[in-house]
Amino acid sequence: MIAEVIVDIAHSEIDRVFDYIALSDTQRGQRVLVPFGNRQIEGYVLNLKETSSYDKSKLKSIVRPLDNLPALTDESLQLIKFMVKNNHIKTVDAIRLFIPSDMRKGKVKELLVNKLEVNLTESKEEILKKFRKNAVKQFELLNFIENNKEYYQSELSNKFGSSTVNKFIELNILIKKQEQKLRTPTSEVKEDKINKLTKEQQEVVNQVLEPNIYLLFGVTGSGKTEVYMHSIKNALNKGKTAIMLVPEISLTPQVLSVFKARFGEDVAILHSGLSAGERFDEWQRIRQGDAKIVVGARSAIFAPIQNVGIIIIDEEHDGSYKSESNPRFETHDIAIFRAKFNNCSLILGSATPSVESYYKAKTGEYKLLELPKRVNNQEMPKIQVVDMRSEISSGNTGIFSRQLLNDISECIKHKNQTMLFVNRRGFSSFVICRECGYNAKCEDCDASLVYHKEDKELKCHFCGRRYRALTNCPNCGSSYLRMGAIGTQRVVEELRNEFPDVKILRMDFDTTQNKNAHSKILQEFQNTKPCILVGTQMIAKGHDFPNVTLVGIVDADMSLHFADYRSVERTYQLVTQVAGRAGRADKIGKVVLQTYCPNHYVYRFAANYDYKAFFDREINLRQTTEFPPFATIIRILISSEIEDYAKDIASNINLDITNLKQKYISDFIFCKAMKSPVAKIQKKYRLQLVIRIKQKNSNEIINEIFNIVNKYQKPRASVFAEINPSSMS
Ligand code: ADP
Ligand code: ZN
Ligand code: ZN
Secondary structure (H helix, E strand, C coil): CEEEEEECCCCHHHCCCEEEECCCCCCCCCEEEEEECCEEEEEEEEEEECCCCCCHHHCCECCEECCCCCCCCHHHHHHHHHHHHHCCCCHHHHHHCCCCCCCHHHCCCCCEEEEEEECCCCCHHHHHHHCCCCCHHHHHHHHHCCCCCEEEHHHHHHHHCHHHHHHHHHCCCEEEEEEECCCCCCCCCCCCCCCCCCHHHHHHHHHCCCCCEEEEEECCCCCHHHHHHHHHHHHHHCCCEEEEECCCCCCHHHHHHHHHHHHHHHEEEECCCCCHHHHHHHHHHHHCCCCCEEEECHHHHHCCCCCEEEEEEECCCCHHHEECCCCCEEHHHHHHHHHHHHCCEEEEEECCCCHHHHHHHHCCCCEEEEECCCCCCCCCCEEEEEEHHHHHHCCCCCCCCHHHHHHHHHHHHCCCEEEEECCCCCCCCEEEECCCCCECECCCCCCECEEECCCCEEECCCCCCEEECCCCCCCCCCCCEEECCCCHHHHHHHHHHHCCCCEEEEECCHHHCCCCHHHHHHHHHHHCCCEEEEECHHHCCCCCCCCEEEEEECCHHHHCCCCCCCHHHHHHHHHHHHHCCCCCCCCCCEEEEEECCCCCHHHHHHHCCCHHHHHHHHHHHHHHHCCCCCEEEEEEEEEECCHHHHHHHHHHHHHHHHHHHHHCHHHEEEEEEEEEEEEEECCEEEEEEEEEEECCCHHHHHHHHHHHHHHCCCCCCEEEEEECCCCCC
């Protein structure tokens, strides 16, 4: 047999298959070692065939297989083909999504431990006679072991000394064995209480038995998680498996403990916070069919689980489901592929569906299911919009309105908990001179520096370069520098002044760098009353704390002014998600939303929890201004360390695109070449072409654009295209 093998090297020139002579046990999808040039490298068998069009005497043979089970399942192989075609990525890049990165090149393997099995063929008395009288350790060991039991070699050696143990091995009383030890990610396991479903929940669970794509629009606290778990149980009962995706690692500890409690060993976990060994072992458990449920972040959609009975994407609107770096993909597309392949249902769940998903539900592409009420019929917390401009005009220049301070005091008095949300998506920690407007920027990148108070330094968030903090403006000498308009640190500091005796916790990027830091902070919050938790986006989602009665949004406008057509949508989602943290159990909750634009429609709809009205307004706007889902935005980004080279490529591409535009003149809405908003990152100059086309014929045009982009794949420059990018920086 001949095997078509793709080698694991990411260069566009070698993104094609090579023919090798297969071994007798070579299988499709297998990871193999092959000779390549004058070395041996890893490759994947994409196909097996009878004959090769090359001269067989010149073909080399596969050296050996690298796994027992093929690393790529048939489904994976088909999905790879689909992604190469639809996402315009290289086969090797697609394959890499399916394999734990440390498994490639054999950087991580099974963890084998030495065990010893007791094999007593005579009575202990008989054996004792063979030892010298003063062989105390040997007597002890003999007394300790029991026939046919197994012990860790390390345990026995520690207790009785390795020479004693070796002696027993020599005598064949202990027999060496190797056993695989699973490295299992730790997670606290909560006590499980299986809730009897409400009528509404049961209705949803019944509906999703019919394979389809469902958008589950359920308000926060409507019991979506319980619906997911019952649907998964239904799949398991039919002998099938399940994939459950959650947005971010910070969210997984809680979801994980709930899932572990209910499904135990059947659950495998895949997310970026695992050690290489843990990921490898979890992946193997899935591949071997030992784990039936995969719970994880975006990348878990590539898990090698077979016979899938249900796929769930929780918080489907979340930005983390879009991969923005190479290889780029949309998790929804992959999930839809897998649901169709397995003929099973896909549930997209959210309290604030993305405008595009809700549009698809309204136009029949998805089936809409709703849970409009909280399980316990608890009212949604009241959202009070506070006008910060009037705070300033009445002399309060602090970051907290009088209303918010009042409500925090009340909350503390009743020994309840407060969550304060600080929006960091925007440009909140820039250094700005209040006299001349000077703004400190990175010398290598065109990006504003961010002030880090703890280290007293400025950092570039694009390249990581650090600068000493400024005391005076380098431009005009003024000392009125504003550093860090509102960051979590500053909020915590001001809170400490106001409430010196109350426990204040902080959860943001900086405080969650250590493994398990997330769950430690959340655990402490859970156990402390009263307590204030200050945090970024990380605290906005999923958490279910019964004693949180107050949620404050310190500056809601931050994401509103972001240069992205989805910024209003994002703001709506954020406000609703954050508000959903309040009053989840039997206590009434309240939300204080601080803004400088209190009349913006997004706050009016959000305060009334009127998603449908918000959607109608937003979709109208998108239609009249021709933005997605009524149009597609394509950005081609060109970057190179050599500025003129980047400019050359950009103008050549621009010519090609202009020609394309002639062909599809009525489909082009917008087309412009420009400097990228961040014109330089890590010493690379960045130029971009932004194109907006109508939805009709868009697939055809996108294909042509990708063909143009592929023409300009050259060394020393990077050229790639993105569809509806969420960041234009
Ligand atoms: P969502 O994910 O929609 O925000 P959750 O699934 O977190 O909502 O449910 C909110 C709370 O309601 C949780 O504490 C959950 O245990 C509880 N719950 C869910 N379903 C039921 C039910 N049928 N009966 C009683 N309590 C329920
Ligand atoms: Zn100045
Ligand atoms: Zn920089």
